[in-house]
Amino acid sequence: MMTRLTPDMIKDVPEDKIDLDTRLMQAAGKTVKGIALEAAGLPEDTDLSGFKVAVVPITSGLGIISGFSASVDAIVKRLGMDSHVTQGTDVNGFTEAVREGADIIMMADDNMFIAYNVREMRETDNSWGTARGYAVALKNAAGGLEGKKVLVIGAGMVGSWAVRFLMDMGADVYVTDIVYEKAERLSQYGAKPLRDVSKAISENTLLLNAAPFIIPGEIIAEGSIFSSPGVPHYFDQVGRSRAKAIIHDPLEIGAAVMAVNSAGYSIKKE
Ligand code: PYL
Numbered sequence: 001m002m003t004r005l006t007p008d009m010i011k012d013v014p015e016d017k018i019d020l021d022t023r024l025m026q027a028a029g030k031t032v033k034g035i036a037l038e039a040a041g042l043p044e045d046t047d048l049s050g051f052k053v054a055v056v057p058i059t060s061g062l063g064i065i066s067g068f069s070a071s072v073d074a075i076v077k078r079l080g081m082d083s084h085v086t087q088g089t090d091v092n093g094f095t096e097a098v099r100e101g102a103d104i105i106m107m108a109d110d111n112m113f114i115a116y117n118v119r120e121m122r123e124t125d126n127s128w129g130t131a132r133g134y135a136v137a138l139k140n141a142a143g144g145l146e147g148k149k150v151l152v153i154g155a156g157m158v159g160s161w162a163v164r165f166l167m168d169m170g171a172d173v174y175v176t177d178i179v180y181e182k183a184e185r186l187s188q189y190g191a192k193p194l195r196d197v198s199k200a201i202s203e204n205t206l207l208l209n210a211a212p213f214i215i216p217g218e219i220i221a222e223g224s225i226f227s228s229p230g231v232p233h234y235f236d237q238v239g240r241s242r243a244k245a246i247i248h249d250p251l252e253i254g255a256a257v258m259a260v261n262s263a264g265y266s267i268k269k270e
Contacts, residue, residue, distance in 0.1 A: 003212045003231045009250045013071035020249050027245040028140035033079050036260040039132040051263045053083040053104045054097030061110035075255045104262045115262035124261045130229045130254030131161030137247045138227035142206050146170035151204035154211030155182035162208050163191045176200040
């Protein structure tokens with residue numbers, strides 16, 4: 001069960017108050033759009049303006065998260081796509097999106113957040129998109145990962161995908177989780193499970209943190225590069241002074257990869 005976002009975590013997303021592109025340019029030399037295009041295997045100059053995206057608020061389970069649909073809508077608009085939030089919610093909203101000819105429909109309940117390409121009948125989910133986007137960000141921040149040791153913290157849905165993508169990038173992947181058996185299960189993809197979480201973190205300088213884990217600065221190695229989608233997110237002063245880069249956002253990189261990868265299903269057919 002992924003950590004549920006709160007309105008407070010995403011309140012700065014609609015107006016991009018954290019200026020994520022500037023932070024990513026400094027840490028990884030790419031913008032959100034650049035990372036999303038690389039994650040989707042599309043050329044850097046891909047024109048996304050022809051895509052019409054509908055974001056459908058979903059009231060099921062624990063219900064609407066205030067600001068969630070507005071955040072996804074803003075993220076997609078920043079990619080240059082034509083996006084809007086439907087008037088209706090749930091099936092009403094989905095029907096509205098279909099009737100107005102949306103190319104891509106994005107919606108999330110308590111367990112899944114997907115981008116659905118209506119034309120190609122293919123979905124991209126948030127765990128896949130987040131893992132891929134943060135693996136690409138780490139690769140760019142590290143100047144390539146071929147043959148380099150990388151530690152994945154957290155063997156949940158995002159961490160599991162991240163292990164596979166980092167292996168594909170040629171990294172020497174280690175994985176740790178407070179439940180050792182979860183880390184051990186990822187050895188099927190060639191990753192090496194480590195039992196002692198703190199020791200693993202202190203001995204690595206390329207880390208993808210996919211755990212809801214506040215990492216105490218004193219176990220962080222000097223010069224570490226953190227690619228850190230995990231929420232809740234916090235690094236203390238010692239951690240921030242030791243880390244060379246900390247890449248984080250509560251929603252944007254994952255949602256951008258979903259939208260761009262979904263558009264890619266149509267682009268790659270052309
Ligand atoms: C997709 C996010 C990323 C991290 N956790 C996931 C989460 O919070 N999921 C719940 C999303 C619920 C959205 C709500 C709405 O406003 O439409 N159903």
